[in-house]
Amino acid sequence: MMVTDTDPSENVFNNNAGGINQVEEKTVSLFSINIRNFLSNHLAVFASIIVISAIVVSIFSPWFAPHDPNKTNLFLRLQPPAWMEGGDWRHPLGADHLGRDILSRIIYGTRVSITVGFSVIFIATSIGILTGLVAGYLKGYFDIVISTIVDILLGFPYLIFAIALMAAMGPGFQNIILALVYKEWVIPCRVVRGETLAIKEIEYVEAAQAVGASRFHIMLREILPNILSPVIVVATTRMATVIILESSLSFLGLGVQPPTASWGNMVADGREFMLEAWWVSTFSGIAILILVLSMNIASLGLRDAFDPRFSES
Amino acid sequence: MQIMLGDQHVTPEMEQTLRKDMGLDLPIQERFFRFLYNASRGNFGRSFFHRRPVMEVILERLPATIELTLCAMLIAIIVSIPLGVLAAVRKGTIYDRTSVVTAMVGVSMPGFWFGIILIILFSINLHWLPVSGRSTFSLSVPSVTGMLLIDTLLAGRVDSFIDAVKHLILPTITLGMAMGATLMQVTRASMMEVLKQDYILFAEAKGLKRRRVTFLHALKNALIPTVTVAAIQTGQLLGGNMIIETIFGWPGVGSLVVRAIFNRNYPLVQAAVLIYVMIYVLMNFIADILYTVLNPKVRI
Numbered sequence: 001m002m003v004t005d006t007d008p009s010e011n012v013f014n015n016n017a018g019g020i021n022q023v024e025e026k027t028v029s030l031f032s033i034n035i036r037n038f039l040s041n042h043l044a045v046f047a048s049i050i051v052i053s054a055i056v057v058s059i060f061s062p063w064f065a066p067h068d069p070n071k072t073n074l075f076l077r078l079q080p081p082a083w084m085e086g087g088d089w090r091h092p093l094g095a096d097h098l099g100r101d102i103l104s105r106i107i108y109g110t111r112v113s114i115t116v117g118f119s120v121i122f123i124a125t126s127i128g129i130l131t132g133l134v135a136g137y138l139k140g141y142f143d144i145v146i147s148t149i150v151d152i153l154l155g156f157p158y159l160i161f162a163i164a165l166m167a168a169m170g171p172g173f174q175n176i177i178l179a180l181v182y183k184e185w186v187i188p189c190r191v192v193r194g195e196t197l198a199i200k201e202i203e204y205v206e207a208a209q210a211v212g213a214s215r216f217h218i219m220l221r222e223i224l225p226n227i228l229s230p231v232i233v234v235a236t237t238r239m240a241t242v243i244i245l246e247s248s249l250s251f252l253g254l255g256v257q258p259p260t261a262s263w264g265n266m267v268a269d270g271r272e273f274m275l276e277a278w279w280v281s282t283f284s285g286i287a288i289l290i291l292v293l294s295m296n297i298a299s300l301g302l303r304d305a306f307d308p309r310f311s312e313s
Numbered sequence: 314m315q316i317m318l319g320d321q322h323v324t325p326e327m328e329q330t331l332r333k334d335m336g337l338d339l340p341i342q343e344r345f346f347r348f349l350y351n352a353s354r355g356n357f358g359r360s361f362f363h364r365r366p367v368m369e370v371i372l373e374r375l376p377a378t379i380e381l382t383l384c385a386m387l388i389a390i391i392v393s394i395p396l397g398v399l400a401a402v403r404k405g406t407i408y409d410r411t412s413v414v415t416a417m418v419g420v421s422m423p424g425f426w427f428g429i430i431l432i433i434l435f436s437i438n439l440h441w442l443p444v445s446g447r448s449t450f451s452l453s454v455p456s457v458t459g460m461l462l463i464d465t466l467l468a469g470r471v472d473s474f475i476d477a478v479k480h481l482i483l484p485t486i487t488l489g490m491a492m493g494a495t496l497m498q499v500t501r502a503s504m505m506e507v508l509k510q511d512y513i514l515f516a517e518a519k520g521l522k523r524r525r526v527t528f529l530h531a532l533k534n535a536l537i538p539t540v541t542v543a544a545i546q547t548g549q550l551l552g553g554n555m556i557i558e559t560i561f562g563w564p565g566v567g568s569l570v571v572r573a574i575f576n577r578n579y580p581l582v583q584a585a586v587l588i589y590v591m592i593y594v595l596m597n598f599i600a601d602i603l604y605t606v607l608n609p610k611v612r613i
Contacts, residue, residue, distance in 0.1 A: 157549055157593045159556075164586045167574040244423050248556055251425045252571055267426050271560070278433045285426030293421040 034229070037305035044301020050294040057107055058114040065104035066090070070259045073099035078277040094279045096269055102280065105261035106287050112173075112262035113291060116246040117239045119177050124184035125235045131185070132192025133219045137200055146189070153186045162245060166254040176255050180242055191234050195227040229306040236299035240292045247288050263288045348583070367584045371566055377447060378554055378565030380460040384485045386547050389493035394539065397500025401535075402527055404505060412497065419494025424553050428487040428560040435483065443480050445562030448473065484561045488553055492546045499542045504535040537607045541600045548596030551589050 039045060057064050076099035082089045093102040135146040153161075165179040199205065200223065208222045249255035250264025258265055263284040270281030400412040436444040448461055458464055462481070465474040507513065508531055516526045551567075558567035566585055573581040 155594050155597075156590055157551055159549075159553070160551065160586060160589045160593075163555060163570075163574070164582065167582055240421065244421075247423055248425060251423075252556065252559065254574070264423075264425075267423075267429065271429055274429060274433050275437055278437075281426065281429050282433070285423060285430065288423050288426065289418070289421055292423070293418060296417060296421050 034306045038301055041301045041304065044298050044304075047294040047297035047301070050290065051298055054110055054291050054294075055114055058110040061108050061111055065101075065107040067101040067104040069100060069104040069108040069261045071100060075099065076101075078273060078280070080277070081279050093283050094277070096266070096280045097273055097277070102266075102283055105266055106263070106284055109261045109263045109266060109284060109287065110291075112250070112256050112260070113243050113246060113288070116173075116176055116180070117243045120180045120184055120242045120246075121235050121239045123177070123181045124238075125188045125231065127181070127185040128188025128190075129192050129224065129231065132189040133196055133223065135189070136193040136196025137219050137223065138215065143193075147193075150186045150189055153183050156183065158183060159245060159248060162249060163252070163254060166249055171254050171257050173256055173260075176246055176249055179249075180245060184238065184242065187238060188231055188234055191230055192227060195230055196223055199223055199226055233299065233303045233306055236295065236302055240295035240299065243292055243295070244288070367580050370569070370581065371585060371588065374564055374566050374569050376458060376460045377563060378551075378558070378567060380462060381481070381484055381488065381558070381563060381565060382547065382550050382554060384462075384481055385488035385492065385550060386543070388485055389489040389496055389546075390543060392489075393493040393496035394500050394536070397497040397539075398504055398527065398532060398535070400497070400501045401504035401508060409501075413501070416494040416497045416501075419490050420498070422490065424487055424491060425556045425560055427490060428483070428557055431483050431487060432560070442483055445560075447480050447564055448477055484557050484563055487560070488550060488557045491553065492543075492550060495546060496539055496543055500535065500539045503538045504531060507531045507535040510534075537604065540607060541604045544596050544600035544603060548593040551592060 073095070076091065076095040078097055079091055079095040079099070080087045081094040082092045084094075087094065091101050091103070093106070095101055096105070131146050135143040161183050162179045165182060166175060169175045169179065196219075205218060205222055208218050213222070246255060247262065247264030247267070250262045251268045253265070253268065255264055256262040258269075266284035267281045267288075270277065270279075270284070273280055396412055400409045403409050432444055435442045458467075461477040462474065465477055508527075513526060513531055516530050517523070521530075554565065555567035555571055557563070558565045559571050562568070566588075570582060570585045573579075573585070
């Protein structure tokens with residue numbers, strides 16, 4: 001614990017380029033201890049490998065997918081998976097009602113989930129960090145305005161808010177990201193504001209004020225590096241939720257529009273054929289489940305490693 | 314307006330009449346204030362699609378939604394609390410690990426997919442339960458409260474009651490799943506926290522029976538966070554409702570709103586969203602009050 005307490009503040013004084021650089025230092029930093037804690041949690045490491053593979057698959061979809069995801073072939077209509085009667089290993093998970101290869105569509109669907117997940121979390125966290133820092137550090141009118149907006153947004157149930165926004169804006173890829181960001185930024189904002197309020201009273205921030213550092217410098221260089229851990233943990237936890245929300249919107253037909261494959265609209269496609277072809281809905285749902293479950297497990301591991309308050313052991 | 318009309322042949326005069334009828338001929342700010350004024354008196358205008366006051370359409374379908382939500386909440390609470398307590402008491406055992414993993418899967422599972430899998434399994438393959446809807450037509454009973462479970466009992470029809478229960482099972486499980494999983498995690502965590510406290514050790518040292526300590530001393534305190542989370546979650550169930558009702562063809566407000574969005578029936582969407590938000594805020598308020606009642610250490 002001694003290392004934990006002294007190290008970050010030392011870094012801020014020694015290294016004005018920002019505490020994030022502490023990773024590269026030879027001394028045992030808080031960050032490397034946390035990483036080591038995380039690596040000792042095998043389940044979480046396994047889950048993160050799955051998440052990373054999903055990211056790789058989403059980037060290189062054309063290389064992984066055996067077929068064109070939008071190529072229809074009515075001869076293959078509702079072809080069952082390979083191991084069932086009538087199946088064929090050229091289409092391992094079967095084909096949907098238009099004869100499109102399900103495996104290829106799932107592989108391309110990774111793109112939508114991963115892109116929406118990462119963009120929403122990235123944009124929302126950036127907005128949340130900025131507004132949270134301003135509200136927590138500058139206080140006054142800034143805090144009143146930001147906190148009021150946050151409180152109002154918290155009054156809406158998430159999915160209903162997103163559905164209402166999508167209904168107003170119309171479906172589409174950018175609109176999903178926008179609709180989710182509108183409410184998502186509130187969560188990192190609250191975390192950052194709370195942490196900032198606690199940290200601004202610590203001596204090194206006062207010291208920076210005393211030597212005449214600008215408010216901008218103090219917020220971004222002194223406070224931000226030291227509150228990043230909880231922010232990262234919250235961001236990874238929220239990503240799983242965002243992916244479920246995206247697929248729910250697509251399932252309702254308010255999200256990504258056909259023929260673009262997304263896991264949500266694939267489940268919706270299969271719903272009409274569940275009497276004769278269970279495989280159309282089932283596999284894309286399993287894909288969502290695996291990705292979200294891995295993200296949840298990985299983020300729990302990160303939380304335990306980075307935030308000793310939550311550790312159960 | 315243009316989108317709603319599509320490529321039907323309409324004369325400009327007809328369009329004007331329709332606009333005026335729907336109140337779309339006024340400038341936007343006037344429409345907004347009119348909406349606020351009317352909404353505050355419970356008047357949300359007329360549904361473009363049903364040609365009836367929006368409130369009437371919504372209130373007609375509200376009981377079905379309330380019935381489903383309440384059942385899901387009850388099932389989630391009844392199942393998750395004992396499981397959470399058991400997991401905490403037997404911490405580290407196989408039982409504990411299984412329930413933690415199950416809860417994790419439950420939280421990560423998209424509700425719309427789980428519902429479809431249940432239909433494929435129990436309705437299509439096993440033929441145990443009906444695929445969708447609320448009741449079989451031939452077994453319908455006169456509506457008194459709008460909640461079928463109560464109406465069928467009031468009418469004294471056991472066969473209709475069983476039919477209603479059968480229709481309720483799958484949507485209830487689907488809707489209750491995520492909530493139950495969350496509640497179990499919360500109960501387990503808070504129970505473990507409470508079991509570490511000194512007064513539990515003291516109660517055990519006093520020679521009280523293990524079971525008495527667990528259920529009387531520990532559970533009472535461990536349930537404080539569970540109850541508040543349950544209240545908040547019930548508010549959130551409303552969002553899940555839209556999806557679950559759509560899947561199971563449940564004639565409630567959720568499926569109504571989803572259809573209204575596609576019909577561009579905006580007065581109905583506005584009114585329903587407002588009602589949802591009000592219920593959500595109310596549930597959060599109840600959660601706050603419950604928290605202070607259960608935990609006298611906190612004052613509002």
